[in-house]
Amino acid sequence: MTDPTHQLQEERLPPFVRVTLRSWAKLYSGGAEVFWPFTDIIVRFFVALPFLRSGIVKVADWETAVFLAANEYPVSWMAPETAAATGLAIELIGPLLLLAGFFTRPAALAMAVLTIVAQAVYVPTTTNLMLIAMLLWYVAQGPASFSLDRLLAPGLKQSALPFARQSVKFGEFLRQRVTALVMAIIRVWFALALFAYSDLFEPSITLATWLPTTVFTGMPNWLAITFGILMLVGFAASVVSYALGILIGIFMIVGVHPDVTLYPILLLAIYESRGAGLISVDSLIARWMEKNILFDRDYADIPDHWPHIVVVGAGFGGLAAANRLKRLPVRITVIDKRNYHLFQPLLYQIATATLNPADIATPIRSLFKSDGNVRVIKGEVSAIDTETKTVSFGGADLGDQSVVYDKLVIATGATHSYFGKDEWGAFAPGLKTVENGVAVRASILEAFEQAEAINDEERIKRLLTFVIVGAGPTGVELAGAIAELSKFSVDREFRTVDPSEAKVILVQSGDRILPAFPSELSEKAAQSLDQLGVEIRTGGRVTKIARDHVMIGDETRIETETVLWAAGVAASPAAKWLKAESDRSGRVVVDDHLRVASHQDVFVIGDTAGSNAWDGNPVPGLAPAAKQAGVYVGALVEAELLGKSELAPFAYNHQGSLATIGRKSAVADFGRFKLSGPIAWWLWGVVHVGFLTGARNRATVIINWIWSFFANHSGIRLITNRGDTV
Incomplete structure (x- = not known):
């Protein structure tokens, strides 16, 4: 079999360059995926705020609102009372819908039309321009995952409600086809404002009303032109947006243009999180990287000569190893006998009717949906042949299957031990x-x-x-x-x-x-x-x-x-598969680098490994220990594949031990620092929520805990068949 280190030398790009580019791309896309839902909530809140504030003022003084509609802001084809009531309805209902992310597109459209009328007919302001741009973005894109629209969309798409399926499909069409055009138009508009501010061109009086040039007050002309060109072509849009946001914030703080509000920074936050859009140089670069470097769309496109890494077990250790390795130019196969990753430390809360199984379990496939070089197989490993580097597995209706590996990571955890009984x-x-x-x-x-x-x-x-x-x-x-x-x-x-x-x-x-x-x-x-x-x-x-x-x-x-x-617990049968030495608990004896003796390409981590990397003591069977081992093995394999010097031996860093007693007390041991009682309980909750996989699981666990804590009530008290997970 070809040495995997030599396999990477066949790449047209140097391995270090490819790894670096993949790392940057993964880091950015992962960060955007994590932070965009929270950014979206912040943007929606501040966009809704001025409308809601105006509506409340009008409700408090309705006579003045009607007077203004008749004299200051007349609508020729509407009676003053009708115009005032229409504006009031948009200003009160629209922001609430936008905040909830419910009927977001119609609400944003109504608010955008109202603001466009105010900008065109009455008093033009920079704030109006920023609000119009963000509202048009929401008309095209819709809200992020923390919204009722996104929550209800899958069900509505399959429902029999009139126009429900059509509305969801139309929203998907806007998101997929129109958002790119809207993002490009806003980018060009922003670039024109930068050019107009720098005197690169002189806009007409009418056009000047629609360009937010005052946003850039205090910026050197050469910098404005540079940023304008980059925004115009959509190159490094996220970096440019960050830089512009920081500069505008600094200029606001020092008082260069005190009339400009937070809204330009909020608009730029969209480009910071979402990039330049499909119509941009950034998109062309991304497509080239996808075709030549990332291979994240189709597993079949991945070059055959990329080293194949097999990870057996999708617990904390296995996932940590796969997540570290997926950024490399490698093919990864994750094998687990179940199709979900389980957060075992909270399993007792399922047993005592506090949480649902879905609250602490996440489908493995969903964790790697953006990683085209990762394949997930649901199967139970039955044998490992280290001579032919083959992992055999099976399962219901699978028959006997096998995969060949270049590197093997075993993270199969432990099971119950009844001490021979x-x-x-x-x-x-x-x-x-x-x-x-x-x-x-x-x-x-x-x-x-x-x-x-x-x-x-x-x-x-x-x-x-x-x-x-x-x-x-x-x-x-x-x-x-x-x-x-x-x-x-x-x-x-x-x-x-x-x-x-x-x-x-x-x-x-x-x-x-x-x-x-x-x-x-x-x-x-x-x-x-x-x-x-x-x-x-x-x-x-x-x-x-x-x-x-x-x-x-x-x-x-x-x-x-x-x-x-x-x-008590006992390790999985990995030692038997490998015909390797094991300790009394059945854990595979590994060396200082978590390798199996005489098998340089086989690593064992987590509860399956018999490692004394805790200052000479056995590494405990804890989630942090497994994660540390997974990250270490990932880094070690990376060093080997890229021809770097070998890492120092694995050393477990004990970060503390926690145990909770009911809903108001816990104990925490951090060596010299020890806690007990309610403070330790709060700390225990924060740590465990942080270790959960996925924002949905974190949110549902927090909600269930709050309900259970204040209501003294466990609502998940269903007696189902012993093997049923519903």
Whole structure:
């Protein structure tokens, strides 16, 4: 097989140049995708503000509004009252629709017409010109993702409502066909204003009314001409827009033109985020880069000689590696037995009816929809042949399939470990998948439902006793969440049983809970659990788990029908696939660079890797550790493919440990810096929201948490089939 390092030398462009260009393009497109929805909200808010303010003033003094419509702003073909009422309706309804992103195009069109009339017939102002430009942009483009229009569009497109499908399709036509023309016209208009300001040409009196030349007061003529030429042809439009926005802001601050408002900067923010549009030099360059460098539109167009990197597992580590590597001139195949990336640290909140599965899971394909060199395969790996560099996988109706790799990254995570008592799994499920979370939620809620339906006091006590085995972060968080569920969320919904009398028992074989945390934080966590009514039993090892009881040691028997496992994990069978050395937990032993011994092109990261890169200690099975390893392997592969010197050995940087106890308390360990109580709880929430994938997931989780926190109510209490993820 050809050396992948030599494969890259076949490129017409030097690998470093290609990587740099791809990196810049990915960085810009990724940044624009992330920040544009927020920029869009800000622009809509400030565009709506002057209209709403004017409408409120007219409502407060209607007689003056009618007088002005009759004398100052007459409309020849409308009665003063009608003209005033029409203007008032546009100024009140239009801004509200624009803010909500609902019927955005009609609202923007009405507001634009009103402003054009004001500019043409009454008092012309620079602010009016900026508002007209931005409103016409929204007529063509519509709002970004944080809007009702974008939220409802998929459903309306398939609905039977009159004109709904036609309206959505017309909006798509405007966005795809007209927006580019509008962006080009506004760019040319802006360039003419720069030329007129610099005295490069002398506009007529009529044209001067429609050019915002005062925006550039204080700018040197040569700079205005340079920016004007760049805007006219649409070259480096984003950079030019940033520079113009900064200069205009500086001139405003120093008072060169105090009458100019924020609106020119807002208009330029559109070009900063969206670029110059299709009719521009930038677009020509982008198309050339797409054809010769990026290959982000069609996987089939990617050159065969690009090295093939296979990533097995789309957890935190696998995604981090793929995201680092996708900017290289390589082909990437991501294989996972599920089609979603799951944020496991919040899986217990599915189990305790706080969140929906979709809130913490994201389709893997959606994460790479803009990366044409990344292919996603849903399949379960069954074997790896390091001699032929082949990964074999299969699945439902797939048969036996395989791919050949140049570099292989294994990030398959871990599963439950019952310490040789696998039969316990039937009575004590753990939490590793969405299916686990839904099944545990069903078992917890089913216990309350069955207790309400029967008259057997002994069985009711057994049903309302919940045992969690293992007092690490997952066990502690489960115990606190179940206690709060029984005492606050469902306490008034049953008639013959009192859910608040449910017993939650947390069992730990060691002498304290949260053994990886400092002892003072373990004590704080124990106090918080005690306040919730959780019974903590330490120093006793579980010896038996059956359908209706748990044995601790040889003598202590706890009658229960709901046992949850949070005591141990075991690595995936990657060591068997590779025929490699493993530790006691089944993790693949790796070297200082996370390579498998004697296999220079195979890397193992995350919970699957047995690495001592934490100051000589085993790297913990945490999301930050997996992400750090993924980024490191990506950087290491990049250095190898580009012929750079090898990186220093991987060193895990521990950023802290967090665990929450219910909705008001948590513990946080950052080494010398330790927190507990409500402050730690807020910090825990911020960190976990930050680690979620996708803006939608972050938004829905925050909304659900706010609702749950203030309403003391968990609304996702559906008992579905154990394997159902709905």
